[in-house]
Amino acid sequence: MSAFVQSLIDACSLGALYGLEALAVGLLFGVVRVANFALGTVVTTSAYALYAGRDAGLAGAVGLALVVAVVLCLAMERLVFRPLRTAPVATLFIASFAVAFTLEKTLLLAFGPDQRSFVFDRMPSGVVSVGGYYVTRLSLLTIVLVGVLLAALVGLLRGTSFGIRMRAASDDFAMARLVGVRANAVTAGAFAITGVMSVVVALVLSAQVGGVTPSLGTNVIVFALLGAVVGGLDRLGGAATGGFVVGATLSLLSSWLPDRLAGFDVSFLVAVVIALLLLRPGGLVRAGTMKERV
Amino acid sequence: MPRRGVGWAAVLPPAVVPALVPALLVAAGGVLTAWAGGATERAGLNAVIYVTIVVALSMFSGTTGVISVAHVGFVELGAYLTALLTMPVAFKRQVMPDMPAVLRTVALPFPLAALVAMAVTGVVAAVAGAFLMRLGGLQSAVATFSLLLLVDSVVGNWHSVTAGPSPLVGIPIHATTTIAVAVALVTILAASVLRQSPLGLRLRAGRDDEVAATGSGIHVVADRRRAFVLSAAFAALGGALLSSTLGTISPDGFGLRMTVVVLTMLVVGGLQSLAGAVVGTVVVSVLTETLLRVENGTTLLGAHVKGPVGLSDVGLGLAFLVIVLWRPSGLTGGHEIALPFGKHTQQRKNP
Numbered sequence: 001m002s003a004f005v006q007s008l009i010d011a012c013s014l015g016a017l018y019g020l021e022a023l024a025v026g027l028l029f030g031v032v033r034v035a036n037f038a039l040g041t042v043v044t045t046s047a048y049a050l051y052a053g054r055d056a057g058l059a060g061a062v063g064l065a066l067v068v069a070v071v072l073c074l075a076m077e078r079l080v081f082r083p084l085r086t087a088p089v090a091t092l093f094i095a096s097f098a099v100a101f102t103l104e105k106t107l108l109l110a111f112g113p114d115q116r117s118f119v120f121d122r123m124p125s126g127v128v129s130v131g132g133y134y135v136t137r138l139s140l141l142t143i144v145l146v147g148v149l150l151a152a153l154v155g156l157l158r159g160t161s162f163g164i165r166m167r168a169a170s171d172d173f174a175m176a177r178l179v180g181v182r183a184n185a186v187t188a189g190a191f192a193i194t195g196v197m198s199v200v201v202a203l204v205l206s207a208q209v210g211g212v213t214p215s216l217g218t219n220v221i222v223f224a225l226l227g228a229v230v231g232g233l234d235r236l237g238g239a240a241t242g243g244f245v246v247g248a249t250l251s252l253l254s255s256w257l258p259d260r261l262a263g264f265d266v267s268f269l270v271a272v273v274i275a276l277l278l279l280r281p282g283g284l285v286r287a288g289t290m291k292e293r294v
Numbered sequence: 295m296p297r298r299g300v301g302w303a304a305v306l307p308p309a310v311v312p313a314l315v316p317a318l319l320v321a322a323g324g325v326l327t328a329w330a331g332g333a334t335e336r337a338g339l340n341a342v343i344y345v346t347i348v349v350a351l352s353m354f355s356g357t358t359g360v361i362s363v364a365h366v367g368f369v370e371l372g373a374y375l376t377a378l379l380t381m382p383v384a385f386k387r388q389v390m391p392d393m394p395a396v397l398r399t400v401a402l403p404f405p406l407a408a409l410v411a412m413a414v415t416g417v418v419a420a421v422a423g424a425f426l427m428r429l430g431g432l433q434s435a436v437a438t439f440s441l442l443l444l445v446d447s448v449v450g451n452w453h454s455v456t457a458g459p460s461p462l463v464g465i466p467i468h469a470t471t472t473i474a475v476a477v478a479l480v481t482i483l484a485a486s487v488l489r490q491s492p493l494g495l496r497l498r499a500g501r502d503d504e505v506a507a508t509g510s511g512i513h514v515v516a517d518r519r520r521a522f523v524l525s526a527a528f529a530a531l532g533g534a535l536l537s538s539t540l541g542t543i544s545p546d547g548f549g550l551r552m553t554v555v556v557l558t559m560l561v562v563g564g565l566q567s568l569a570g571a572v573v574g575t576v577v578v579s580v581l582t583e584t585l586l587r588v589e590n591g592t593t594l595l596g597a598h599v600k601g602p603v604g605l606s607d608v609g610l611g612l613a614f615l616v617i618v619l620w621r622p623s624g625l626t627g628g629h630e631i632a633l634p635f636g637k638h639t640q641q642r643k644n645p
Binding site for chain 1: 360361363425428429431432433434435436437440441443444447448450451458550551553554557558561602603604605607608610611612614615618619622
């Protein structure tokens with residue numbers, strides 16, 4: 001029993017991290033219809049920025065990473081996704097694939113394949129014992145960070161003028177433009193927010209791994225993307241839930257699969273994802289907006 | 295009355311005409327690189343195999359307009375099946391004793407093994423396609439991507455059969471450049487015939503306007519499933535060529551990387567035409583091979599140049615982005631290429 005509860009706790013922490021990345025995917029898709037596979041490389045790039053700023057302390061490194069990630073996301077928007085605004089969703093997805101590939105190989109070119117190790121003293125480490133179960137302080141921090149970011153994002157979207165414009169653009173881009181929403185600013189804003197979220201993911205992920213490699217963010221984005229699509233890209237809650245479910249399932253599978261099947265956790269997870277896509281193509285949490293009819 | 299073209303192309307059945315220029319290009323490329331020998335021959339062979347793979351993908355994506363991210367999974371299936379079926383029984387018994395008896399006790403000649411690989415992959419695609427073809431847009435892209443991940447993770451973890459993540463070695467080498475060129479030509483011909491067939495016309499109608507096609511009584515989903523199966527089988531044939539020329543395969547060689555390569559080739563040439571698939575493959579192969587040589591150090595225009603490792607991959611990604619941004623219909627613009635001499639059968643002169 002205790003092993004089971006322990007595995008649930010581990011599942012929650014991995015789920016929270018993937019949920020956060022899925023939230024970023026969902027936010028961007030909601031506003032600009034881009035399922036951005038390149039967010040994974042934004043995470044990796046942020047982690048390299050943390051590495052570059054490691055001597056400036058945690059705050060300095062995070063500051064540097066925020067600048068790098070936001071600039072990278074804005075550049076991506078301006079150079080690739082804004083010119084492609086009218087392209088079909090699947091084309092955008094493939095284009096983001098190419099962006100991710102190019103960026104990852106550029107990082108490989110610049111930093112080489114070996115892990116660059118770094119640890120921040122002020123990042124939480126070790127475990128705390130809660131009622132006989134062990135939780136790493138890092139997982140607690142992850143869950144808290146995800147909660148805070150989710151609340152901040154909901155506050156931004158519901159409470160501020162920028163958020164309302166963003167939701168308007170997400171509902172009907174052309175109409176929002178007609179009533180005076182500055183579409184380019186809203187789009188760029190959404191990209192910038194995903195940059196900030198990527199820094200948080202990078203911070204947690206690099207602390208887990210103890211450093212950064214050029215493929216650090218790839219796994220996260222693969223599962224966050226699957227989670228976001230399964231959960232439903234039209235609602236932030238759906239995307240985040242999907243990401244959480246996928247991350248948690250992956251963690252549970254890797255603890256509970258029998259030895260004979262160890263290693264097949266991804267296979268089972270992907271099979272479930274395909275099944276869910278077929279059963280509920282609109283996502284687990286469906287949006288109220290009406291589908292366009294012809 | 296319009297006069298029918300009198301060029302020699304007019305004597306050919308219309309279904310093979312679009313295949314002419316791509317076929318000539320591949321044949322010429324194969325002969326030239328084989329004549330150059332050495333590293334150039336290997337690069338040429340690689341490009342010819344990619345022609346088979348990319349044309350196979352275009353049988354589905356080019357005719358339906360639906361981008362499939364799953365096809366590298368089919369290539370991987372074809373490569374592994376062919377490898378396992380052609381390996382000598384004694385070798386398998388010694389190296390992989392835990393393999394299921396069906397695979398361990400048979401060793402087939404290469405052509406037969408490739409056909410079995412095509413058939414098995416076709417069945418997998420038929421089963422998957424029954425579900426996948428109902429999805430559209432992003433769901434379809436993500437579902438095919440999931441299928442790729444599924445194949446990749448099964449191959450990468452089934453230690454007793456595929457050697458897991460480590461390379462599968464000792465695959466008998468049967469395919470030569472000649473065989474690879476012949477297979478590529480057959481694939482191009484098949485793709486051309488598919489395009490001009492009633493099925494191909496229905497698929498292209500569904501691509502250009504799904505609603506109107508459905509309204510005209512075309513069962514778009516069922517037709518797309520047929521194209522998916524056919525194209526998966528040819529992708530497996532490309533995989534069969536890969537394993538039978540390389541002698542060693544590992545899951546790393548497939549997966550996301552090869553997917554980016556194959557999609558870049560298709561998009562650079564032009565998604566909608568057969569000529570696009572072939573031209574894209576040739577252009578991208580030349581580009582990456584050149585960059586790869588710069589990476590390894592080479593003499594270019596009298597000066598010795600040596601670039602950083604990873605240059606060819608960055609070039610590949612940039613090529614994709616440049617084309618998508620500035621020429622989204624690809625180098626061929628989605629058109630077929632007519633022969634420069636003779637008259638095209640479909641062009642009629644005004645009286």
